[in-house]
Amino acid sequence: MCRVLGINRSTYYAWLASRSDAVERQCAEDELAGQIRAIHVKSRGAYGAPRVHAELRRKGYAINRKKVERIMRERDIRGISRRKRRHLTKQDTKAAPAPDLVGRDFTADTPGTKLVGDITYLPTIEGWWYLATVIDLATREVIGYAMADHHRAELVTDALHMAAGRGGLQLGCIMHTDRGSEYASDEFRHEISKLNLRQSMGRTGIWQPRAFSDC
Template structure:
């Protein structure tokens, strides 16, 4: 039986969403029943949480946050709330400054570029690895020339969620996304299918991601081949 992580005891007075997150992160090493008992949540409540679909508010938060993260990266962490709200409106997002302020605060996105989210990448797999076609060149002369995918674990007002997005590197806009409170196998696929349905990309569009197992899986790569993408994977 696995040793119970020391940091778990400090979460007992935290919201249930944070305790659920702790359970999800450690359930491979410690029995779920024990985690639930120590975290003071019932297994039934945990099952309900796992099966609950993302709410409308969560979905809005996730899409807004994906844009905020990308704009913060492009601005080298120099965007505060007013400038960030302005940039999002330039991209066509009808987002209030209060939502932007809250999402930036809850996720540690500030001028100092301190992050609360973390990227979840499982590159320890036996799938085939494609070359890195971008080689750090994330510019694009036209739409549907280069796409990039990413999966993050981020905080919303209703708890922690996984977010999969597809970005068009020409506009830096999110063109496909999917959310879940668990890292489901089809999460990345749902984001990709949304982007394909929206954009109908031409043959040869570059699709760039990290080497995570979700992107290198046979099912994901099959869709890329069917739509004649050029597959590009980061070196790390």
């Protein structure tokens, strides 16, 4: 057979001798992959390669992180990533923005006179969830919020509806947001009008003052 295929007999015997080692290495990698999957399942899908690697080291496995990354990539084992920034705010270019009634003055002396709203996102084991909040600038208190698996107009409208339902909003109270499509929607603007509030918009995605970075 070697003569017909044009292969040296020594090459064939070297390959034959290495087969058992290759099978042993594959079995060891399959066992390791099983441990990785078990750790991943136990974390409810949250752990990525760094945390899986740390858990393996705690279990006594002498393995480098690149190998863990390779095995997870080849077997499509993925954790929840928090590194990528998700930009939620999309300006509605067809809708005319409301005037800026705040002018970067994110202070208020009386509760219920000046509010700000925003949307953020939260990674969960069930996927991305979105949180809309309404903050009273006089008290720095979250007076309204809503959560959902989407960030359509009804999300921010529900948060505003909760804020109004608590009472205490003054006639002509300012509701300030960025120019995102959720806040420029007819649904949100109708709620603003129904509650006798004044809508205010800053530039897209940058309404929040630096003082709120730790809220």
